[in-house]
Amino acid sequence: MRYPKEHKDQTRRRVVEVAAARFRREGLDKVGVASLMSEAGLTHGGFYSHFDSKEALIEEVFASGMEENFRRLAEASEQGGIEGLINRYLRAGVREHPERSCPAGALGSEIHRHSKGARMAFARKLERTVAKIRELLPLANKDRAEAIFAVLVGTIQLARAVPDLAQSDRLLESGKAAALALAREPGQ
Numbered sequence: 001m002r003y004p005k006e007h008k009d010q011t012r013r014r015v016v017e018v019a020a021a022r023f024r025r026e027g028l029d030k031v032g033v034a035s036l037m038s039e040a041g042l043t044h045g046g047f048y049s050h051f052d053s054k055e056a057l058i059e060e061v062f063a064s065g066m067e068e069n070f071r072r073l074a075e076a077s078e079q080g081g082i083e084g085l086i087n088r089y090l091r092a093g094v095r096e097h098p099e100r101s102c103p104a105g106a107l108g109s110e111i112h113r114h115s116k117g118a119r120m121a122f123a124r125k126l127e128r129t130v131a132k133i134r135e136l137l138p139l140a141n142k143d144r145a146e147a148i149f150a151v152l153v154g155t156i157q158l159a160r161a162v163p164d165l166a167q168s169d170r171l172l173e174s175g176k177a178a179a180l181a182l183a184r185e186p187g188q
Contacts, residue, residue, distance in 0.1 A: 008049075012050045019061050023106075025098055027107070028110045028111075029110070059115070070128055070129050082180075092172070104126065108153055108157070130142065155171060158175075
């Protein structure tokens with residue numbers, strides 16, 4: 001029985017969604033194709049009708065995840081400018097739920113071990129996020145925008161890494177202060 005094209009597209013999106021959550025929660029190398037497909041309610045063999053390889057899936061997960069993160073950050077910036085964006089990224093809910101957060105914060109330290117295609121997908125979406133931050137700065141400075149995003153990513157990674165919740169909360173607050181300081185016009 002042949003399925004309509006919409007079914008294949010929906011199935012592919014389901015695999016990407018399940019993979020995105022698992023990769024962010026467990027890491028890229030800890031998740032196997034068989035268990036991933038099982039969780040998506042599909043057979044292991046069905047994977048290859050959607051993706052050529054696990055690396056191709058990783059590439060799509062980064063592209064779609066960074067796009068979703070961009071959308072959330074853009075919404076936050078519409079409400080509160082650069083401060084809204086920073087507060088959206090560095091909040092307890094993001095720390096506690098890597099499976100629903102930015103791929104850079106959850107997997108940024110792992111991507112260098114993967115294919116050039118996956119790294120390129122990540123880099124393309126990274127540029128879009130940096131451009132959004134740059135738009136929000138009083139002096140549109142790409143170096144400053146990249147530094148702000150680096151502070152956000154590094155802060156969320158450190159806040160997740162420490163076992164002491166009070167220390168983690170302090171890291172989040174320190175990261176917010178540092179990112180906001182970078183966002184201010186020089187001399188403010």
